Amino acid sequence: MLKTRFGGVLFQAVAFVLAMSFVSLILVAVGASPLEAYKNMLTGSVGSMRKLAEVLVSFVPLLLVTAGLLLTFSAGLWNIGVEGQIVLGAIGTTWALRYFVDSTLPPALIIALSILAGMFAGALWAAFAGILKTFGGVNEIFGGLGLNFVSTALTLYLIFGPWKREGVASMSGTEPFPDIFSLPQLPDLRISPWALGIALVAIVVVYFILQGTYFGLRIKAVGKNFRAAYLLGIPTWQYSLYSFLICGALAGAAGALQVTAVYHRLIPSISSGYGYLGLMVAMLINYQAIWAVPVAFFFAALNIGSIQLPIVLKLDSSLSGVLQGVLVLFVLLMEGVRQKFVKKV
């Protein structure tokens, strides 16, 4: 029974309970009521339409990044550089918007072109990591990490240099774009249905790529055994690079939507750590696309739900990060335990 899918779910349920208990212990240790904290996080995330919309704002980039990472993980690659790819997406989009801001083209077209520019920039940044890996022998983790730092530096340079606000440069970012260059939002809510649509389409496309296409099967073969895949006739390094490019484009889209649907300008922390969070989501769902939507939503809800903790309970909002991290660790741990169990039975 433990070998079946049900067995896997059982172990993950246990992991979830353990993670919650562990965080509860921490809360008790600092003298807070766990129940109160969880209740606050729940009402703070899905307690009202407004809150729910906030969760979705956070859910969109997280889902896009996760979708992209599912491809690189399938190809056996640790695309740590995804954080920088989000940033480059935001930079590319900002660049395009600045370029077209005075043109006479219809705004809808400009927005579309800008998002494409962001995806292109993200893919380009991923291609750097991919080329370093394929031709330079640089592990993608190191290459990606390096490129992340470069991307942060580039953002700061642009905000305080060539793209600085009239008169004074500040950490609050570049000059906001006029409203016509924003993706339309629902009345009274911050969420743009367009952004949500793009993210959902992305995960569905990735799901089908991995489940039902030759492309996806080849990516998986490359990820599971590079050498055998080559001997079976698959152009291996090309497929590694494809997975980087697609992941970069999706991360770039996340950055593009941060600019066009959320901040309407380039800010220093535009990626907001969604890249690293996406890595955690991908690990938590064991690289199964089918679980990406609920888990990414759950993580986004934790993020938003914890915002009011400092005000109400005088707890730091980083509690959500603790819970997310602990959850991932316990799920991985229980997976290890399960593997041992399966071997013994």
Next chain:
Amino acid sequence: MNVELKNIHKHFGKTHANRGINLTIPSGTIQGILGENGAGKSTLMKILSGFIQADPGSEVILDGKPVYMDSPASAIRYGVGMLHQDPLDFPPMRILDNFLLGLPSSFFPNRKEATQDFNLLAKEYGFSFDPENYVDSLTVGERQQLEIMRLLFLGARVFILDEPTTGISASQKEKLFATLKKFPEQGMTVIFVSHKLEDVENLCDRVAVLRGGELVGETKPPYNTSKLVEMMFGKVVTLGERQPAQTGDTVLSFQNVSLEDTRLKIKNISLDLRAGEVIGLAGLEGSGQGMFMRACAGLVRPVSGKVILKGRDLTGKSYHTFKREGVNFLPAARLEEGLVPGLSLTDHFVLAEEPKGIFIDRAAGQKLAEDRIKSFNIRGTPTSTVESLSGGNQQRAELALLQSPLSLILLEHPTRGLDIESVIYIWSKLKDRCRQDGAAIIFISSDLEEVLQYSDRLLVFFSGRVSEPIDAATTSVEQLGQLIGGKNWPEKGGAHA
């Protein structure tokens, strides 16, 4: 040491791998354990060496005392040591460090003392090692010797050897046997597991035969080979008559090809291979046959000369170009190079086919897998992952992945570790493909009988030298063995094939 196995049972899930085995091995004997793949030999030996634990009710008794061993480390404390099919050592390390690793010692090992002990022990058993040398410079046979020394040093009194003669040369085998024959005099017990009749007959004082998890018989010399075979398989099996090849047009032609890697240089190989022909490559591991085969596959680029496949000059082209022209390479390391662990049989067959459109037709893939599983007699289902298959079935799966049409099949140790029935089956499939597609076969094997049995011509490799093609029908095992060992070679200069 006297070893007594009493009523040993072992279940793996639904599989009943050992069914109440009772076996007593007196001190000072060399006990042979015969059986085909899956007969339960390895399971029994793993129980005796503490790797796995038998079902409750089973008993292992050493010198009259029942013992419970829950790990290889506790087994060695009782004096039971096992030599594995693949040496468990650390190739990038020095021999001495490798040796020290297994020893219970202080935080800072005394290298000088250890070196002395090492040399003393090596001398006693007639081995010669430089303890400061690196393990990866050793041959498989030498690594075995090293492992034996390590077990001796740890105080082993019972030696279990699992298929130790696979992958070592004839002379290394002789040396190994000579070493093992010294053990009984010192009251040690040797358990020799094999499916090679000849080895068992040459070495063992007594033989136990396992089949289907049960002990089906015990015999003593003089051995009756056909009786042993009958016990192993439950019926009489023979390799069958040699079939002369029907040779056709030239498939592959090497023209003055020279190959080079960091260790070896092979100069001026010329060879014409015709459709339907089977060429066996013999030689000690690492004598250049592997490089030659990879050159045939396009995985190694020649330094000079020309490689022509079916009239097309493919010199310096990539492996994938060779593959498109119908060259298929089946590497020896099945799970490392040949197959993709984690993917199912269906996935493999779909990957090996030309893609039709973007989306995979699942139903067609399933059907393809079912057909192949049936026609290649693979014990598995379309959704079985390749790592869940046994070695023989993995080999069949690799064969089932051969593309069509084919012009050349390259096989590295195609039947290593397989029982005789699988060997016969696999060769009949290969010969079928040869006939159907007008393909030729080149294969590497360290089993001399296999080389002579299945090839039409053979090439012998000896430290970078390649022999003239030799007619397999008129060559004996002894002649071949001597060539492999570097004897009876013509004077240098005429080494054209």
